[in-house]
Amino acid sequence: MNRTYEQRLKRLARAQREGRVDVMAIVPGANLRYLTGLAMDTSERITLALFPFDAPPLLLLPELEAPRAEANLETEASLYTYSDEEGPDAAFQRVARDLDLKGKTIGVEHLRMRLLELRQLEQYAPGCQFVDGEPLLSRLRIIKDDEEIKAMRRASEVNEETFRQVMAQIRPGVTELVLAETWQKAALDADGDDLPETPIVASGPNGASPHSTTSSRRIEPGDLVVIDGFLRSQGYYSDVTRTYAVGEIDEELELIYSIVQEANSAAREIVRPGIKAQEVDAAARQVIEKAGYGEYFIHRTGHGLGLEIHEPPYIVQGNDLTLRPGMTFTVEPGIYLPGRGGVRIEDNVLVTEDGCETLTTLPRELERL
C-alpha cells in the first residue's frame, strides 16, 4: 500500500475515534480520491465507500467500474459489486451485515451525498445516527503536503501559459466563446495530464456578473474582459482570474481596476500563520469600502483550493479559522457595476512558516490590449 495513503487512512481512523464516528460513508469526489486514490464519477449508479476506523474500507460499486477501481486503488479495500440488472440492494445488504451497521454512528458528506445514497443507508442500516462528516474530513485535507503543493505549482504554470496565449488573442470582434476555446486548447497543449474545464470569459457588461455564462458576444473597444480559468494537474487545481482592457476604457472602469488591484495586494500582504480567515477578507473589503464601492463587491474574498476548486478555508466574514502553514486558497476581490462591467483579480496563495507565497506570477497591472 502506498505510504501516503496509509498515513491518510490512519489520520482518518484517529479522527473518527476522537469524533465518535463508527463508520465514514464517502461518495465519489475529493474525499474519496484523497483517501483511496480513486477518481470515480457520480451517476445514477451508486458508488459508496465505507470506512470503519479499525479495518480497511469497503467499496460498494457497479460491476463495470470494478476494473477501473482495481487499477487505481492506492489502498486495501474489499469490493462489493452489483450488476446493472440486479441494482445495488443486495450489495448494500452485504455491506451492512459485514460492518454490523445497525445502530451505528455514520459520518456522511453533506456537500456530496445525495438522497439516493442516504435512503439506501437508512433502509439497510436501521437505527443508525447520521452526522455531518464534512468538518472532520476537511480538517484532514486542509494542510497540503509537499507533493500536493508541487501539483498545485504545476497547475499554476500550465494555467499561466494558457493566459498568455489567450491574451494574445483579445481584440475587438473576437467572441467570448472563441477566447474560451483558445484558453482550453492552450491548456490541452500545455499539459497532458488532466483535461481542462471551461473557463469563464465575461466581456463588457457581462463582466458585471461574477459567474457570467461565456457567450457569443463580440469584444468591443472600451471593454473590460474578465477571464477566470481553472484547471488541474494530478487532481490539484489552479484557479486564476485576470481582467484586461481593450484599448482606452472609461475612467471609472480604470478607477475600479486600481481599487481591486490594491484590495488584492492588501489581502495577500496580511496572510500569515496565526491570523484568521476573515481578517484576510476584511483587508480586501476595507480597501473597496473606503473607496466607496463596498456594495459592488458581492462575494467573499476567496476560497480554499486543492483537490476541489472550492474547499475550506473559506475567506469570508464570520470565519474565525486560524491560518496555518500549508493552507492554500484564492484571493479574488472584485467590483461589479451592473450594465457596465466588472473587475476581478484572483491569485492563489500558500501560507508559509512566516508569511505567504503567491503561487500566481502573472502581472496584476492593467494591460491594455
Add this chain to the structure above:
Amino acid sequence: MNRTYEQRLKRLARAQREGRVDVMAIVPGANLRYLTGLAMDTSERITLALFPFDAPPLLLLPELEAPRAEANLETEASLYTYSDEEGPDAAFQRVARDLDLKGKTIGVEHLRMRLLELRQLEQYAPGCQFVDGEPLLSRLRIIKDDEEIKAMRRASEVNEETFRQVMAQIRPGVTELVLAETWQKAALDADGDDLPETPIVASGPNGASPHSTTSSRRIEPGDLVVIDGFLRSQGYYSDVTRTYAVGEIDEELELIYSIVQEANSAAREIVRPGIKAQEVDAAARQVIEKAGYGEYFIHRTGHGLGLEIHEPPYIVQGNDLTLRPGMTFTVEPGIYLPGRGGVRIEDNVLVTEDGCETLTTLPRELERL
C-alpha cells in the same frame, strides 16, 4: 414568458396535482434547466428552486449568481438571494414562510439533492413529508419535442466530425491522452456552443474496462482502441462509441468485434413504439450470449439521452417501460476481455411513429488503421 417553458410548467403543475406533491424542490441540473432555462452549478453555495403547483417558482440562490439567473431565466420566478457573509438560513426562512411549507408534501430529487439542501428543508419546513420526485420529473422529460431532437441531431453531427478527425490520428506510438486531446480540440472547432468534456480513450488491455481512465499508454500494433465521446449542443447530448483496430489484430478480438456489431444491429432493429425497454436489452444480450461471451458483457445495453448523458429510459433487464415515439437513448453493447481488450459500439436512436431512427451515421464495420 417563453411558450415552451410555459407549457412545461403547466405540465409540471398538472403532474404535481395528480401526484399530490405540494411543492417540488429542484437543485441545479437537468430538471432546473428543463423547467426554467437556468444552467446553474452545484457548489457549496446552495441554489434551490421551489415549485408550488399554483404559482410561479421561488428561486433561492447566492447573491453573486443573481445576475446570471436573471439573464437566463425563461420563466417568471421570485428571487430569494443571500450573501456569502450571511449564508442561506434567512433566505430559507423567508421561502418557507412565503410558501407556508410547514407540513406540506415536498418532492425532492433523489439523484441530485444533497444532504446540504435536505437538512435545510427539514429545519425550515418542520413536519414536511419528503417524496422522491424523480419518477414524476423524468416522465415530463422522457418524450423529446422537435426542438430537443434538433439539438440532439446537431450534437450528433459535431460528435461525428470529431471522430473523423481522431480516427486520422490513430497509429502506433500515439498516446491515449493525445487522442483525447485531438477529440476535444476537434469538438472545440466544430461547434461554438457548449464546450466539450473529456472523452474516454481506452487502448489495448485498457479497453477491457468500460469506464477506463484515459492514460499516457501508447497505442501498439494489434490494439483495439475504444473511443467514447460525448458532447452537447444547446444542452443536449450526443454519446457515441466506436472501436478501431490498429493493423492486424488477434482472431478472437476480430470475432468479438463482429459479435458486438451484430448485437448492436439486433437491438436497433427491434426498437419501435410498444415494445419494452428490456426487450431491446434482451435483443443485444441474446446475440452475445449465444456466441458464448455473455459473462463479458458487463453492463446494460443503453441509457436515455437528452439534457443528461444518463437518464430514463434505461435499456436494462427488469425495465418494463413501454417505448413511445420521441424517446431517445443509446444502444451500446460491448464485450470486455480482461487483460486483452474490449469492443463497444454505441449509437443514439430516436423512437419514431413506426420504428426507430439511428441518429449516428458513422460506419460500424471494423476499420483497420
